Amino acid sequence: MEDVKCIFCGRRRVIQTSWTDANSGRMFLSCLSNGCNQFTWVDPLMCSRAVQIIPGLLKKVNKLEARLQTRNERERKLWICLAASWCIIVSMWFAI
Incomplete structure (x- = not known):
């Protein structure tokens, strides 16, 4: 997708x-400015299922x-003990 500038800032x-429960996996355009909270959905709504x-x-x-x-950390500790x-x-x- 081409470079898109925010129309507000x-x-x-x-x-x-x-990755919210209501919109998991949906892509959106988000402004990089900290004060500007504008966004636009890129893809359509997903089915309810x-x-x-x-x-x-x-x-x-x-x-x-x-x-x-957790298991990788435990394995690393066991290797250190060994x-x-x-x-x-x-x-x-x-x-001796």
Whole structure:
């Protein structure tokens, strides 16, 4: 899409995606100016079924991503513990 200027303040507008429950996945043009809250929808309304399903799917994705992050942090801590234990074992071996 071409560069579109805001008709109210003249600054450039960018395409963004809404992730609110009512408009999940809808794209809109938003003004980059902090004081200007003008926006224009780029795509048409979604069907009512999509509006019902998308928020639930987004919540599931967010929940799974949080679980993955927790597991990755736990795995990293376990690798650190494993490396530390091997360092202790090696140092004890050479101390004998």
